[in-house]
Amino acid sequence: MIQKTPKIINYWEKVDLFEVEEPKKVAVSRLKRHPLNSDIYGVDEEVKDLANQIKMSGWIKPLMINLKGQILGGNRRREAVNLLISQGHLPEDQEVEVSIKKLSEDEEVQFLILDNASRHKTNLQMLREAQYLKMFHQSVTCKNRKTLTSSERSFLDYWEERKQTVKSQKKKKSVKVRDVLGSFMDVSGDQARKGLKVLWLIDLLTDLGRNQEIMEIVEALNKENITVAYKNTRSGKKRTLFNIDI
Template sequence: MQCDEYSNDEYPIPLSTKLISPLKLSPHPMNADIYGADEDVSDLVELIKVGGEIRPLIVNPSGIIISGHRRNRAATILGWSVVPVEVREFDSPIEEIGLLLRENTYRNRTLEQRIREGWCWEMVEAAFAKQRQVAALKQNQVNSDDTVRVNLPERQELSTDPEARRTRNRVAARVGVGGSSYARASKVLKAIDLMEQEYAQLAVAWKRVLNNQSIDAAYKLLKSPPLWRERVLQVISTGQADTTIKAIAHLKTNTCTLNSQLEQENQQTIEPEKFRVGDLVRVNLNYMKDSSDLLKWNGYWGEVLNLSLIGSLKVDMGASILNLMPKDVLKVDEIELEQARRILNLKKQQDKLNDLEQIILNFLQKQSSISQDELIHLQAIEQRMYARQT
């Protein structure tokens, strides 16, 4: 992904303009790279129909949209002749991209979109760091040549030193993903982008695994032999299964489509997940029948308390302790352990929680990451619980 510079020398929109035709505005080149060119805005269209107005779009003097791509598209669909705009001047393309990313912080995004945001945040942070470095050099007159150039770096360069890793962790937190999960998802998405050039259908299926199933499931496909990976994705892309677990089960039951040597190679390539005491794990019992009592915990995460000699796990779910096998859980890297323990400690006091508090905590115990707004709700429950105890 390139953050290309473009000229703002021409000013087709006067700075005083407040209303303009949506057809005269152009999307920012980075918007489609991150969020896709054909986003579904049907929900927004309905909201605008009811409300009859939209927040002003933010555009630069060249008529390029910095914030409000979905609003502009919805207004076009509704046949609006004009939309409200706020025209801003920016010192550099980097500042435009930074605002574009910040303005999308609170929208619903897929995991793929958040990872692509992270890639661009890495480049933005690197560019600003370079600018600060150049400014310091000029300030101290270390470099007598005033023709210092600041170029936006390629994203691949950012993983080669400790500072780059710190940048990666900051960026991961900014887009709501854990550092190690962000790194794994980035590798997966790079592989998907390569696959898309030749096998678009399979790439779409792999994105579905990443967005709808888990980073772990998508990463296991990355580590699988290519032929096995393609077979699993083919099953998903044709609608015969909606998860990798179901796709593998389908392949195994339809022996005519599964080469035994390939299955053996797959088992040797994918090592079983290794767990430690203190790990956060999500219960994944999709293979069980509906009659199992354990299924009520499916999708919830808990903390590993103990590992047995035979490999089974004792998992603290807050309101209960479960004995599970490694195949029954997926590792969760996105949530801070301290935050998870706060939720589990409250769940242990179920009899002291009201119905709304239990609903909130159940919701939090199914999330892949905890937002700032959700932390505020968690703190409020803790304060109410403390007040009751005193």
């Protein structure tokens, strides 16, 4: 008798959370870090202070997840809870409250960045945000306005507001995408342009496995500033790569 291979059921498809208006409790072990969150903010985040706050208050703010169980809002909270579990302060089957958010991939980028708007960020993290905001803006502006979702329209409206603010503050006749991106980072448009080029080089060096050079650039970027990192990439072996037309 031929045995049929059992169908692997996605946990988030099996558990119908969409119709639950109130947050539902789920074991933290079932939640996954969103890959975009790792791309933008890294994986080695310091969460000791947050873990202590949770330990002292005994309260964990509800997390926002997508249908895959990937966290859209609350990645650091998950890490903090896992830290407390590893320290024996919370049980291994600790549950947290979650709510489901159904978004497109582009909207998930927007949500992740907005959810982290108030956190302290390194220059590298802010550049990653700018990189994804630029891609999201390009994606949305290519669509027919009539087909946009409400969040996409809100994003374009917000972008236009930022654009007009930059135009007024900088007294510019025309405002470029890099100027708006710079406003998110509180730097000039030219600084944003240089920063994104440095980021491009970091990604290229990552593909080439040149980790030592990456560490040098990131250190200059985070401990100094974009200008120092940009100047460092204009010298030595990196200069040839940096001058590649992008």
